[in-house]
Amino acid sequence: MYAQMVKSTGNAVKSREDMTPEERRFQDRIDAGEKIEPRDWMPDGYRQTLIRQIGQHAHSEIVGQLPEANWITRAPTLERKAILLAKVQDEAGHGLYLYCAAETLGVSRDQLLDWLHQGRMKYSSIFNYPTLTWADIGAIGWLVDGAAIMNQVPLQRSSYGPYSRAMIRICKEESFHQRQGYSIMMKMANGSEAQRRMAQDALNRFWYPSLMMFGPSDRNSVHSAQSMAWKIKISSNDELRQKFVDQTAPQAEFLGLRIPDDALRLNESTGHYEFSEPDWNEFHEVLRGNGPCNHERLGTRVRDWEDNAWVREGLMANAAKRAMRTAAE
Ligand code: BYC
Numbered sequence: 001m002y003a004q005m006v007k008s009t010g011n012a013v014k015s016r017e018d019m020t021p022e023e024r025r026f027q028d029r030i031d032a033g034e035k036i037e038p039r040d041w042m043p044d045g046y047r048q049t050l051i052r053q054i055g056q057h058a059h060s061e062i063v064g065q066l067p068e069a070n071w072i073t074r075a076p077t078l079e080r081k082a083i084l085l086a087k088v089q090d091e092a093g094h095g096l097y098l099y100c101a102a103e104t105l106g107v108s109r110d111q112l113l114d115w116l117h118q119g120r121m122k123y124s125s126i127f128n129y130p131t132l133t134w135a136d137i138g139a140i141g142w143l144v145d146g147a148a149i150m151n152q153v154p155l156q157r158s159s160y161g162p163y164s165r166a167m168i169r170i171c172k173e174e175s176f177h178q179r180q181g182y183s184i185m186m187k188m189a190n191g192s193e194a195q196r197r198m199a200q201d202a203l204n205r206f207w208y209p210s211l212m213m214f215g216p217s218d219r220n221s222v223h224s225a226q227s228m229a230w231k232i233k234i235s236s237n238d239e240l241r242q243k244f245v246d247q248t249a250p251q252a253e254f255l256g257l258r259i260p261d262d263a264l265r266l267n268e269s270t271g272h273y274e275f276s277e278p279d280w281n282e283f284h285e286v287l288r289g290n291g292p293c294n295h296e297r298l299g300t301r302v303r304d305w306e307d308n309a310w311v312r313e314g315l316m317a318n319a320a321k322r323a324m325r326t327a328a329e
Pocket of ligand 1: 056060061065091122123149213215221223224227233
């Protein structure tokens with residue numbers, strides 16, 4: 001149900017000797033830090049890797065609206081409601097920039113959505129977990145958007161021009177998202193005993209799924225080596241996960257909340273936190289479609305797509321009418 005349709009390479013990185021002259025010239029451009037633009041020659045594997053990653057990223061933004069949208073009508077104040085509404089709308093915008101970036105690679109948005117709806121393309125594992133309380137909205141902003149920024153800031157330097165430019169804009173908005181989440185956590189953690197317990201419970205449930213957002217450990221990452229050689233990815237999954245823990249552990253301490261990991265401690269000699277890995281079996285189960293909310297999330301997306309067909313049809317009819325009018329003038 002949830003197998004990846006868009007295969008990229010997954011192969012070992014080619015040595016210079018094994019590259020064709022075109023591939024060598026392409027790699028030289030990457031190594032020199034040049035941006036690759038849509039009309040430039042690129043290896044098919046580079047194109048497929050980008051379609052897979054950007055498409056998956058776009059789907060994550062769109063599906064990522066669902067757990068938060070669940071709380072728009074129940075936000076505790078008018079101000080919190082307005083902020084959450086703006087944030088969820090931002091996610092829709094991020095999805096649209098990313099679908100546009102993917103379209104420059106020769107795949108249509110309809111095709112990408114079709115693959116998503118058929119369960120043949122992935123979206124981030126994190127959105128298959130439920131949002132049970134208002135504190136979960138704080139935890140999503142703080143941890144999920146925090147992890148997203150950690151991953152996306154280096155992607156601003158990605159070798160593919162349209163992706164890198166989309167990331168610059170997205171990162172500006174993500175940092176507001178992260179701060180709104182932390183602000184909710186501050187209120188909850190410093191509120192009544194019941195609110196503090198809710199904040200702790202949200203951290204307990206979202207901690208390991210947030211660590212999973214960075215993907216499998218480097219030793220099990222199929223695509224990292226090639227993607228890093230092509231500068232599609234700038235940092236490895238484990239490097240980013242470590243940075244995230246280093247940044248987040250002191251923030252949890254400031255909130256007076258406990259990260260649910262007995263092994264978590266600052267190693268004074270390295271300056272980094274040691275921490276437990278997430279349960280990778282759970283990660284793979286979620287990727288296979290067996291997470292707590294996979295069916296609900298995909299079902300909602302498909303239902304909304306079908307229910308809103310009339311909007312797309314109306315827009316297309318209007319565009320056709322305008323084009324005819326312009327042609328007649
Ligand atoms: N979930 O070889 P690897 C957001 C898959 S949304 C699902 O390391 P790669 C937000 C991976 O696809 C943030 N699948 O892969 C929105 C591959 O499977 P296939 C979304 C995952 O691509 C709303 C296999 O596991 N961010 O910010 O080198 C509200 C092996 O992995 C996951 C992005 O998409 C996962 N967590 O590295 C709030 C960032 N992890 O394709 C917030 C862009 C791995 O072979 N993407 N897989 O079947 C990336 O940076 C990279 O694609 C990843 C994975 C680090 C995620």
